[in-house]
Structures are given as structure tokens and as C-alpha cells.
Amino acid sequence: MMTRIMAYPLTRQLWRRALLALALLTPGLAQAAESAAVTSPRVTATLLSSRDAVAPGERFQVALVQKIAPGWHTYWANPGDSGEPTRITWTLSQGATAGEIQWPAPKAIPVEPLVNFGFEGTVLLPVEITVPPEANIGERLTLQAAATWLVCEKICIPEEGTLTLDLPVAPAAIVAEAAQSRIEAARAALPAPAGFRGHLAAEGESLALTLPGLPAAATELRVFPLSDTLIDHAAAQEVRISDGATVVRLARSSAFKIAAGEIAGVLTYREGGLSRALTFAADVEP
Incomplete structure (x- = not known):
């Protein structure tokens, strides 16, 4: 007796269930929307994604997140009297592209006798990612961000880290709700x-x-x-x-x-x- 196996296309809901199941079964995928952290006593950096899964040809937002220790700061595009801005060098799956950093408004940070332009506390630096239209369903989109930054108090320390996300390619995008809310709040506060x-x-x-x-x-x-x-x-x-x-x-x-x-x-x-x-x-x- 022959058993007939029928194949049906996965709906968006089934894709979500499948990805959630995979996240539970696979260590490290439960927080797919945020990379492993690069940590120093001064800065904890992660790469945050507004998607748990991406669709071919779509554009979506990620953000480099810097949690900066009290008393320390990192730098804006023009760092002011001293310092260096944060920079990101991207290595992406073939055909994918990354935009420029969308800079938040800086603060003027006095470091007598100088004034620096930068950020304190927690800062999100959004970047737009474009998925190639020819991306295949079931494959993964790899985002690797080699980031460098200078963090200063009375002294300055250069730091760096490589942050990686592997996002499934699905028939329709799956939004990472909490991450998207954080990124959209950061983008809403960008200078108009x-x-x-x-x-x-x-x-x-x-x-x-x-x-x-x-x-x-x-x-x-x-x-x-x-x-x-x-x-x-x-x-x-x-x-x-x-x-x-x-x-x-x-x-x-x-x-x-x-x-x-x-x-x-x-x-x-x-x-x-x-x-x-x-x-x-x-x-x-x-």
C-alpha cells in the first residue's frame, strides 16, 4: 500500500510557530532578535533586530545598542574637541546591503577644558538593512557588524566587537515586537x-x-x-x-x-x- 505525502505551503502563522519551536529547541535562538553581547566595564554592546524572520526584498531596521556605564560617553558623527565616532563595518549575506548610521541628536559633554559631542546612558544607533529579492525561503540572512567605538571619562579607551545575527528567510516577515518598539522609539526621536x-x-x-x-x-x-x-x-x-x-x-x-x-x-x-x-x-x- 502506498502512502501519499501531501506538501502544503507554510502560512505566516505556521512559520511563526515553527520558528518559535526552533527557538525553544536550539540554544541561543530564543533571543533571535538580539545578538550576544560584547561587554567591557564601560560599554555593553549588542545588535538588535526588528525582525525574527525576514522576507525576500524587504527593508527593515536593526540597531547597534550601547549601554554606557555612568560617567563615560561615546561619540557622535562629529565628536567635538576630541574622540572618534562609532563606526560599523558590515559583512552580510550575498546581495544584502546596509545603510548608514541614523545618528541621534548628541549632547554637549564638558571634559574641562574641552567639550565633546556624544552620548551617555543607553543609545541606539539604527541602520536600515535590505534583504536581497533573490533570498531563498528557508535560508538564513547573516548580519555581522564589526563595530569600533571610543569610550571616554577622564581617559579614553578604544573598544571593538563583532556582533552577529542569523535571521531565517520566510515567506513573510515576522516582527520582533519588543525590539521593533525599541528601535521605532529611537527613530521617532531622531532629529527631524x-x-x-x-x-x-x-x-x-x-x-x-x-x-x-x-x-x-x-x-x-x-x-x-x-x-x-x-x-x-x-x-x-x-x-x-x-x-x-x-x-x-x-x-x-x-x-x-x-x-x-x-x-x-x-x-x-x-x-x-x-x-x-x-x-x-x-x-x-x-
């Missing part, structure tokens, strides 16, 4: 594009940055330029209102240099008791 264009001009030995669309009620304004050769990071930033526009007086860097006809950066301020952050660009007066 400013709805105006600034203007930078010389003002004696200093620079004047005019920001015509900044809310009049903005307080505690701080300018974080992407270029590390524009301003003296430790100098006071004087704010005034001129012809209805906010103008920030900035001290020039001792290594002052502008490579293009515009500058870009991030503005942080408070409005109505809430912290705000904007990305901005400004034309440079010849």
Missing part, C-alpha cells in the same frame, strides 16, 4: 528635517548663523555642526533675535575650514518644556 534653510556669514572674528524658521519660544539652543573644523566646540554660543530670525554667534575653530558652499548639522533646543532636535543646512556667504 528643519523646514527652513539657514545662512552662515562672518561677523568679525566670529560666525553668525541665521536660522529664520526656528520657533521664537526656543530656549537652550545648541548648534552641532557635522564639520569638526567649523567652530570652537567649547566656546559659548550666543543667541539673539534679529529681524524676527534667530541668530547664533559662533566662535571659529582654530583649524577653521569650510570645504563647500553650505554647512549642515543638528540643532537642539527646548520648546514648551520638551526637548527638540532638527537637522539643518545653511548657505555659506562667500
Whole structure:
């Protein structure tokens, strides 16, 4: 007597059940959405995924998570007076791609007599991953992030770690709900594009940055330029209102240099008791 075996395509629900069963049976897969940690006395780093399983051709978010010990800090894209920004070198399954770090708004961190631009506490650095359309169902998408960062208190220590995730490729993506919530909260707090264009001009030995669309009620304004050769990071930033526009007086860097006809950066301020952050660009007066 012949037994007929029927094969049926797995539904999304069955895929979820199969992956959960695999996670329970296989050590190390129960927390598939977060990599094993790289730990030092100063920083604990992991790679967090918004997916438990990915679909061919989709784009999704991961994040490098740094839990930084009290009193220590890591660095923004422009680290300020000293330091180095966090960098990630990716090794991915064939055809997959990774975007750039989506930088949160930095803090100005005094380390007398310097001021650094960076992060304290816990910071998530999101990155978009694109799955190749030709990825095969049942295979795995490997994400390997070789990350380097400088962590500083009164001294600075270079650190590094390789963080790896292996995510199943399924007919439909399976969201890692808790991880996605953390990443989306971090992305919602990223600096938003400013709805105006600034203007930078010389003002004696200093620079004047005019920001015509900044809310009049903005307080505690701080300018974080992407270029590390524009301003003296430790100098006071004087704010005034001129012809209805906010103008920030900035001290020039001792290594002052502008490579293009515009500058870009991030503005942080408070409005109505809430912290705000904007990305901005400004034309440079010849």
C-alpha cells in the first residue's frame, strides 16, 4: 500500500510557530532578535533586530545598542574637541546591503577644558538593512557588524566587537515586537528635517548663523555642526533675535575650514518644556 505525502505551503502563522519551536529547541535562538553581547566595564554592546524572520526584498531596521556605564560617553558623527565616532563595518549575506548610521541628536559633554559631542546612558544607533529579492525561503540572512567605538571619562579607551545575527528567510516577515518598539522609539526621536534653510556669514572674528524658521519660544539652543573644523566646540554660543530670525554667534575653530558652499548639522533646543532636535543646512556667504 502506498502512502501519499501531501506538501502544503507554510502560512505566516505556521512559520511563526515553527520558528518559535526552533527557538525553544536550539540554544541561543530564543533571543533571535538580539545578538550576544560584547561587554567591557564601560560599554555593553549588542545588535538588535526588528525582525525574527525576514522576507525576500524587504527593508527593515536593526540597531547597534550601547549601554554606557555612568560617567563615560561615546561619540557622535562629529565628536567635538576630541574622540572618534562609532563606526560599523558590515559583512552580510550575498546581495544584502546596509545603510548608514541614523545618528541621534548628541549632547554637549564638558571634559574641562574641552567639550565633546556624544552620548551617555543607553543609545541606539539604527541602520536600515535590505534583504536581497533573490533570498531563498528557508535560508538564513547573516548580519555581522564589526563595530569600533571610543569610550571616554577622564581617559579614553578604544573598544571593538563583532556582533552577529542569523535571521531565517520566510515567506513573510515576522516582527520582533519588543525590539521593533525599541528601535521605532529611537527613530521617532531622531532629529527631524528643519523646514527652513539657514545662512552662515562672518561677523568679525566670529560666525553668525541665521536660522529664520526656528520657533521664537526656543530656549537652550545648541548648534552641532557635522564639520569638526567649523567652530570652537567649547566656546559659548550666543543667541539673539534679529529681524524676527534667530541668530547664533559662533566662535571659529582654530583649524577653521569650510570645504563647500553650505554647512549642515543638528540643532537642539527646548520648546514648551520638551526637548527638540532638527537637522539643518545653511548657505555659506562667500
